[in-house]
Every structure is written in C-alpha cells, then in structure tokens.
Amino acid sequence: MNGRRHGQELVRVYVRTGGRVRPSRELGLVTLVIAANAPLQGLDVEARRIAGLCRSQRSLSIGEIAAHLNLPPSAVKILVSALIDSGHLTVPPAPQQGDAPDIDLVREVLNGLRALRA
Amino acid sequence: MSNDSGPAQISYLPPTVNRSAKILIAGHFGVGKTTLVGSISEIEPLRTEEPITQASTAVDDLTQLPQKDETTVALDFGRLTLNERLVLYLFGTPGQRRFWPLWDDLAHGALGALVLVDTRRLDESDAVLAFMEERDLPYAVAVNEFTGARRFPAHEIRQALDLAPHTPLLLCDARARDACLDALITLVHYLAHRLEIRP
Numbered sequence: 001m002n003g004r005r006h007g008q009e010l011v012r013v014y015v016r017t018g019g020r021v022r023p024s025r026e027l028g029l030v031t032l033v034i035a036a037n038a039p040l041q042g043l044d045v046e047a048r049r050i051a052g053l054c055r056s057q058r059s060l061s062i063g064e065i066a067a068h069l070n071l072p073p074s075a076v077k078i079l080v081s082a083l084i085d086s087g088h089l090t091v092p093p094a095p096q097q098g099d100a101p102d103i104d105l106v107r108e109v110l111n112g113l114r115a116l117r118a
Numbered sequence: 119m120s121n122d123s124g125p126a127q128i129s130y131l132p133p134t135v136n137r138s139a140k141i142l143i144a145g146h147f148g149v150g151k152t153t154l155v156g157s158i159s160e161i162e163p164l165r166t167e168e169p170i171t172q173a174s175t176a177v178d179d180l181t182q183l184p185q186k187d188e189t190t191v192a193l194d195f196g197r198l199t200l201n202e203r204l205v206l207y208l209f210g211t212p213g214q215r216r217f218w219p220l221w222d223d224l225a226h227g228a229l230g231a232l233v234l235v236d237t238r239r240l241d242e243s244d245a246v247l248a249f250m251e252e253r254d255l256p257y258a259v260a261v262n263e264f265t266g267a268r269r270f271p272a273h274e275i276r277q278a279l280d281l282a283p284h285t286p287l288l289l290c291d292a293r294a295r296d297a298c299l300d301a302l303i304t305l306v307h308y309l310a311h312r313l314e315i316r317p
Contacts, residue, residue, distance in 0.1 A: 028227050029195075030138040030207045032131070058130030061138060061207065063195055067164035068128055073193075073223075074168060092136035103313040105204075106229060109139050110306045112200025117299045 023081035029063040029073055031091065033080055038088045046071065047079050051088045059092055129161045134202045141302065142224060144211045144250070145234035146242040150262040150292035151210035152194045154234065158298045159196020159208065166193050168220055191217050193224070208302075213246035221249060230309045231257040232301055234292065238267050240278045247279060256312055258286035258305040284308075 035054035043051060049069055054060060062080060066073040083089040143151045156163050167190045194210040211217075211224055211231070225231075231250055235243045250257045259281060263269075270278075272287055281287060286308050290301040 028140075029209070029224070030140045030205075030227070032136065032138055032205075034133075053128070055130055057133045059133070059135055060128070060130060061197075061205075063166060063193075063207065063209075064128075064164060064197075066166040067195075070167075072168045073166050092133075103310065105137070105139060106306060106310045106313055108204055109200060109206055109229065110303065110310055112198070112204060112206065113299060113303045113306060116198065116200070117296060117303060 023077045024085055025081050027062055027077045027081055029066075030061050031080075032059040032061055033065070033084070033089045033091055034059045036088055036090045038086070040088070043083075043088070046075070047083055047088075050076065050079055051083055054089055127162070129197075131199065131205055132202065135199065135205050137204045139204065139206050140209060140224075140228045141206065141305070142209050142211045142228050142231035142255075143234065144213055144231045144246050144257070145262075146213040146236075146239065146246065149213075149234045149236050149239075149243075150264075151212075151234055154232075154262075154290075154292040154298050154301075155194055155196040155208050155210050157293055157295050158198065158302075160199060161197050163194050163196045163210075166195075167191070168193065170217065170219055189216075191220055193220075213243070213249075215245050218249060222253075225249075225253050225255050228255060230305055231255055232305050233257050233259045234262050234290070235259055235275075235279065236262055236264060236267070237270050237275065238264070240275070243279060256309055258288065258301070258308055260288050260290035260301045262292045263289055 033054060035051065035056045037056050040048050040051050050065055053065060053068060062076055063073060065071075065080065066076040069076070071079075080089060084091070143154055145151050152163065169190050191212060193212075196208045198206045198208070200206050209224055211221065233243065233246055233250065247257075249255075259279065261275060276287060286304050288301055288304050291297045
C-alpha cells in the first residue's frame, strides 16, 4: 500500500466525480445496486467502469464495487449516487436495510446462519 | 493500487437477493479478523482502502507510522448469502483509535459486532470496546484461542475487559468455519433477544 500514490488517485477520482464531494443520496457499504441498461456513452472513465461492472439481473454491493475496481468506498458512493440519478444504476425493488435493525431482519439472519451450520 | 489489472473473479448475487445486512468483525491488529472473515466467507475476501487524513487522527500510536499527510485504512470483508433474498456482509474492522472516523460509516446500520480478543493482549481491546459502547453498538466477545496462549477462566476475562453481565463471551478458533459460525450465531441470538426485550 502506497499512501502517496493512493492520494493522487483520489484526486483524480474527485475530479471525475465532477467535483462532487458527497453523494446525493444515502448509500452504505452494503447497499445493493443493479444496472439499468442505459447507454454508457458520455460517462466519465470511473463512472463507466462502475456501470460496466454492474449487471441488470445480478446485484453487487457498494463495497464489492469499490474492492473490484480498487476505488475508495467514499468515491464509489458519490459515483454510484450520480449513476442512480442519471438512470444508469438502480437499487433492487425491495426494502433495503434501514437505520435501526429490525427484529424480523435479525431473526432472518439468525435462521440463515443456523442453516449454514447444519 | 493498480487499476490496470482487471477485476478478480466477480461473484454476483442472484436477482432475488434484495436485502443486505452487515456485521462488524472488530479487534486490534493481528487478532484474527481477516482469518475469521476468510474462514466463513462464500467469496474470496475482498479489500477496500479508504484514505483518512491525519487531521482526524491525532491520538494513538502514530509514532509507529511513517510521517505523511494521509494514510489509508484497509477493510477486509466477506459475504454470506443467507437465503434467496438476504445477504450478510462481514467487515473486518481495525480497532485503532485513529480509524474511528471511518468506523462511524461502518457502524451505521450494522446489526452488531463480534469483537475478537487475544488473551495475551487484552488491554489492546479497550479502544474497540469503548467505541462500541459510545455508539451503543451491541457486541459479543470471542476469544481467539491462539496456540500456546495461556487459558484463562471466563470470569477473569470478563473482569479484565470489564464486560457487562449480559455480554456474550465465547471461545473461537478463527481458522475453523463451524466455530466462527457458532460465534456469529451466539452474537445474532443475543441481538434478537435484545430487540425482543427492548423493542
């Protein structure tokens, strides 16, 4: 890991986010996104890489996008947010996790873990 | 970081998965967080790197780091698809106080945390436990049993870590999948119980 190089990279990402410094919507590391199959022409390089990685029938989390593309999660949130605004990406049509964990979700996680252990 | 090499094998989630949950695997450096994530993740564990500036760092052991204006913090994480619609992510979370700015983002929306401890270095877990308690993030403590480490009775570990009576404490070999799953089950069972008695 080389901090100096990483820093320059972040500056480039910042430029490619069009100078935006925070996402236009609330996205977390585990927010799932899918592609909306919009044309990629006209997108900046990093945005195009993200849109190109996503699939329409297969979701990925923000954290996974960041890891696969070697981009800082904070930058990916800004770029994904813009790609959702522009209609290139979308979040799956279902309840995403809210701020406070609810009992149904926790029970479902518990049952899922127990099934893996069996 | 090289952007030239193509992405590693990407494991997409099936289209039915539309909900995600997050659990933190916390602990000090070298306690076995990455090992645990690797033991149970269904995908090769992934890593992201987030720059943090020293303006937000100050306190702890920065003397051990080369002086520079910016450092990066690496997050290792793994994934478990729990059923056709739900996926769980496990984030290995570095415990040092200087990473706390990043922690707020990590802790946001997390169900809870499994705090790994090493009985040879219990004092190093203080910062991690303090963070949990300040954020009211519920946690269980798992003692990663290192070969050759002295075994201590549970009540001594509880006392040394100043754990609340209700905080689960268990033993765990971070290299063993079933032991790691059992630790997570203990944590999530505790989380469910908390929500049931305190809806």
